[in-house]
Amino acid sequence: MAAESGKIDPMHQFEVQSITDLFTVGGQQIAFTNSALWMVITLGVLWAFMMGGMRRQLVPGRWQAAVEGVTGFIENMMVTNIGPQGRKFVPYVFSLFMFILFANILGLLPLGVVGVHPFTVTSHLTITGVLAIVSFGIVLAVGFAKHGLHFFSLFVPHGAPWWMLPILIPVEFVSFMVRPFSLALRLFVAMTAGHILLKVLAGFVINGMNADAAWVAPIVSLPSFILMIGISALELLVAAIQAYVFALLTSLYLNDAVNLH
């Protein structure tokens, strides 16, 4: 990308480019961007995947078994972490997990080979931030709705001596308030770093091939290419792990809200 200027910019892939300007709300231009396109593609692919699970046969085929496996996985996680009350949150956590997972993996697809530039929706702080704030907001809403002001006892650790409380309560409060930031930053940073690394290595491969000296290609390009293969596999793993971590932490935070300590 951006090879016109002769140098490869690993950050170019994160640029949001408008495809069609739609309308303006309060001075903000709402446009159909490449980011929006990949969100819509994520929605479409996820919907297509889920349709395979809607055959509702008694003996599931492979596809149906895969879909049932994922829903069962999330349901299991919620029941294990929260208990039977956790079933209420399965739709939200499932949507969160699948949206992040599909966005991560779609952003990794090697579509650049055919000239389409994939865009990783989850490498944007605006997206991960909103998802984190929604999760945190649900935790707060559930906590206060269920326990009222008693929810603040979350900041009082069990069995702590009373004279420690002036120190512990601020610490607990800060660690609680940091949750949405850590949630948002973890995903954003993991996706961004992985994609930058891949792009830098790809730049090494291309620049090595284009070098004037003939010895540069086997010494720089080949090892970089081999490394890229490994990192790509690692990134696929990270894509799944980050989606899982986001969903798992959301369920743990929800557990705090539902069951307090």
Added chain:
Amino acid sequence: MPQIAQIAETFGSQFFWLFLTFGLIYLVIGRGMVPKISGTVEARDRRIADDLAAAERARTEADAREEAYRTQTEANRAEALKLTQAAKQDAARQTEARVKAADAETNVRVADAEARIRTAADAAMADIETVAAEAAQDMVAKLSGANVSRERAAEAVRVALANG
């Protein structure tokens, strides 16, 4: 870093499209499809559990039936054994009675026969005495010419027989 450099100009459309797509995912997929899929799984699990329970019930029933059958068979066998023994005892008793009756009858007939034999022997003895007396009378008449009365001949025969 475009994510931060562009944040002011793009957050509107990012939020808009995220709310749209994630909202659709939550409503259509999370709320619409996921419960149906877990419903299918649950229905299947329930059906499997029901089938297993039915199989277990059938097995228990079969066990109970077999037990009842065995008990019944044993009772029948005991009953048959009792009947057989009773019949055997009955038969033995009847045989004994019949043997006893036959024994008694035989005794009666033996005694009867003995009596008849004795009578016949006595009669024969009497006949022998008569014949012997007549023979003695004839012999005396032939040898000596004396006529011996029948009574004396009989007397002599009785003495000779008694000495005999």
